[in-house]
Amino acid sequence: MADAQHTHAEESQQPNGATHNADHVAGEMFEEQTTQEAAENGTADASRADQELADLKDKYLRLAAEFENYKRRTTKERADLFKSANQELMMVLLPVLDDFERARQHTQTTDDANMVRESIDIIYGKLTKALQQKGLQTMETKGGAFDPELHEAITQIPAPSEDLKGKVVDEVEKGYYLGDKVIRHAKVVLGQ
DSSP: OHHHHHHHHHHHTOSTTOOOHHHHHHHHHHHHHHHHHHHHHHHHHHHHHHHHHHHHHHHHHHHHHHHHHHHHHHHHHHHHHHHHHHHHHHHHHHHHHHHHHHHHHHHSSOOOHHHHHHHHHHHHHHHHHHHHHTTEEEOOOTTSBOOTTTEEEEEEEOOSSGGGTTBEEEEEEOOEEETTEEEEOEEEEEEO
16 A cells, blocks of 8 residues: 555656656556447347347238238228128019029010019019119119219200200110119210
């Protein structure tokens, strides 16, 4: 200890402002400690960042896998829905098809036009009712204003009366709604 004080005293008396050796050594030791602690903290921060990165990668991979499963499942459900919707509609239309077959058999040997007309009317009524139960609705167009969202004008003719100018005079092909959606536009004749 006495040597350390003696050395310190000698170093303090060095000419031309040279740095004190003891202070320099203590400063280096402090810098080494700070650098060592920073390296340890940096290593800890790096390992923490690596862990967070690994966790995020894992979450990403799981999320991507879940999304792929969701897409596959919804695609399958959608295909099944279309199949079952078609099946349901076909089940409704089969009795109408049976009626057509019976009417064909019974009217093949007859010359009675009224019997054929009655058969067709009965089957038409049954078909219309079955389709209405599935949400099909007929568009009412005759005498109404022309709407390009609902109607397709195929021609224009002189209006038979003044009140039919610019309105639908005749309907060439019916338009239909399925629920609230237009599934076929009405083909109409406009009055000029």
